[in-house]
Amino acid sequence: MSIVNINEKLKKISDHWNPRIVGELNDQHVKLAKLKGEFVWHKHDNEDELFLVIKGSLDIHYRDRIETISEGEFTIIPRGVEHKPFANEEVSVLLFEPATTINTGDSEGDLTRDTLEWI
């Protein structure tokens, strides 16, 4: 029941594509991450995923279109849907997703972070 200040937590993150956990409830994690550049195409077979943009702008590429999420907006990516996050400039995001979620979903590789740090 401690209070989490999102901007203070974001100051502790200096790398990209490496989500940190800042909260846990109902088997879900609240995570913060900074993203820049292109991620990998992937999907999560069993997890819906929420991206809330705190600062900046994030493109989510889908196979048939691109969505741009601006500051103060969120989108929910349903399980099973292929997507690729892309950020031209650094973007800070809050994620809300099941604790079981792996960042690269079914596309394990160099960008996979399967043990996340609490900050």
Place this chain on the structure above:
Amino acid sequence: MSIVNINEKLKKISDHWNPRIVGELNDQHVKLAKLKGEFVWHKHDNEDELFLVIKGSLDIHYRDRIETISEGEFTIIPRGVEHKPFANEEVSVLLFEPATTINTGDSEGDLTRDTLEWI
């Protein structure tokens, strides 16, 4: 997979203590609400509850202390913990919680909203 703009959704809310649903994922709801004044003491037996302050300031009274959550901050209230939200001035909040959550928990009464509207 549509984009939700939090401030645009908040413009549609003019009453207090009446959460609206703006997203659903993994059997959880994302809700928005405007709060002002004093709520009722209650607890949720089976649901942890996240309050993220979008605009304003929210006090959460616990039996042994009061926490003040400011803009850009969140707190998670574990299941079973008695609490009473209080807002001296109107505050806009985002809630993450299981879809089964009733706003007044175990204290059903005039403020209970058991069928929530999507906006």
